[in-house]
Amino acid sequence: MSSRIDHHHLPINGQILPQPCSHLVDFRSRNGANPFRALQDCLRVKPPGGHASIRREPNEVPRCGMCGESGGLTRLYACVACAAVHCHAPPGTSHAAVHGESMSPGHEIAVDVDRAELFCCACRDQVYDRDFDAAVVLAQTAASTLHAPSSIVRSPHPENLRKRRRVDYRPWTPDPRERVLMGSCSSPLNATVLDSCSRDFPAGLRGLNNLGNTCFMNSVLQALLHTPPLRNYFLSDRHNRYYCQKKSTVVNNGSKSNAGNPTDSRICLACDMDAMFSAVFSGDRTPYSPAKFLYSWWQHAANLASYEQQDAHEFFISMLDGIHEKVEKDRRKTQSQGNGDCCVAHRVFSGILRSDVMCMACGFTSTTYDPCVDISLDLEPNQGGSAKMVSTKSNHSCNGEADHMNLSQNCGTSTLMGCLDRFTRPERLGSEQKFFCQQCQVRQESLKQMSIRKLPLVSCFHIKRFEHSSIRKMSRKVDRYLQFPFSLDMAPYLSSSILRSRFGNRYFPFDGDEPDASNKLSSEFELFAVVTHTGKLDAGHYVTYLRLSNQWYKCDDAWVTEVNESIVRAAQGYMMFYVQKVLYYKASEKRVVP
Amino acid sequence: MRASVNRPPTPDVGDTQEKQPTLEEIINIKFIESGEKERLMELLRERLIECGWKDEMKALCRAFVKKKGRNNVTVDDLVHLITPKGRASIPDSIKAELLQRIRTFLVSAAL
Ligand SMILES: [Zn+2]
Ligand SMILES: [Zn+2]
Ligand SMILES: [Zn+2]
């Protein structure tokens, strides 16, 4: 249908493209509804990279039909009308152009055999066609799941549903002024507090007493107390507990409805955080008892129906929720809406995940964006049960299909990057999860791909070490080593990179995702805290490693000790906290010894 | 193995199939068949991005398109424009690394 060519004004990767040349229009009008039929069988995609190429047989070595050149120095093009392959080496010889002229009309359009991109030999320019690109994208999509087990079923964990509970999120990024402010707020503090501190430990390093199996809480609190943007927020008095409590009391007295339970509305986890920050950064080194905090949190968590006791990750999620709810409750709606700003918990930890679900029949894709405060990653790729069980890049390099990017990774060792690769890989949805395609108007096989639309200031990665089986009412812990880097570049997992590396310079059936410059600048992260779990599922112990002033410290409840980084590298990470490099202050990294 | 060298890959192949392939052609085909060429291309792509070469070429192209107007430039024009500059400005370290990889491959392929 030549009428479909009208769509060519639509953007590719956010850019408006010129109209198709007369040769392409002509070719399409000659060849009916499916002009690229012949090419479809020749599309080859090599997983896992997903670069598309044109080969009649998988191992064909194409060469120019006129001079025999096999692509050493020139590009090779296959005529879309007759499949003849010819060379094209501007400004030198172009047997592709010769072919187009001699067979004219109808043989001008050719396809680059190594890139599967259309070229007009008469115009000597790249041309774009929506249907052609759709065919390539579908072939790439199919190939990228070739090695996946045929039925990947993501069991909807009730636990996960609760975690992903929607919050009224509005994206926020600090502007340059705020960044300067955040940076400058930390320096004078270090200078003054350090003097009153012992020489050995940096400011704010203080043990937390175990209040009866509360290491799950202490471990997370240690990480939060040293989360740079959170620390700066509280230490610069942005949530003053005296002010907040006074305000709550006033509100309380004013409304009759709350009179029955005066304590509840005064409970504010942010206030307790404020108190804890003051205590921990006071210079006092004797272990601190976060009893007030525990009490408040317990009051808050008691309302959560399915709270799983003593899981550090569960605690982390529920306490961020707690801070959010209280702050939102205190706000007037008009204030909180539309100003790109939420509670401190979400400003620090919230990112946005993008999920594309593509219909395998027609290529129609629906895209959704979801806020998240952390990313939960599956540990083992070769085990039944949980999701994202597709073969990884590193597996391929083990099989001799070396991918140089993974050569540095040790075969057999799981890495955080490997987990993120799997997390962002296309995943075929099982038959029970067929999604309703708006274009086909029926339920269809589909393919889902996750990527990160917006990075948070602090990225928390949660490694799913605990496997829960609701059927057998059993849980078990996976004791498996996972390698994690001290510096992490998140750029490869951003939506823009994921979609671009998959589909390149093509029309793709996704809604346009504008290139995100701010993401590019802030994709580098530094590790500053690792929460580890040792021992059995029920009789385990949580310990946190903190990186302060470029030195690692082990926080084991009340005991804080300096440790070598090799100990941290060997530790079994359960939660890893990374902060954007721009917020990982160089100034506070080096302790000034007078 | 050798058979594929002489196999007519296209319907309108002329008399080229009769000729003995040169050593250069044999090497090229070995590289393609083994997949090594693809890996080297990927490595090269990566390196050229890392060292800023790609951004440099992009800037050249952008400037040219701006000067000529976006509807008056073809891909061939751009290739013509950047080929000499692009060839000249590839860092020696990258060339050395690729040469080393190629040598290693040739030794392992026992050519
Ligand atoms: Zn030729
Ligand atoms: Zn032709
Ligand atoms: Zn044309």
Ligand SMILES: [Zn+2]
């Ligand atoms: Zn408060």
Ligand SMILES: [Zn+2]
């Ligand atoms: Zn919030």
Ligand SMILES: [Zn+2]
């Ligand atoms: Zn569909």
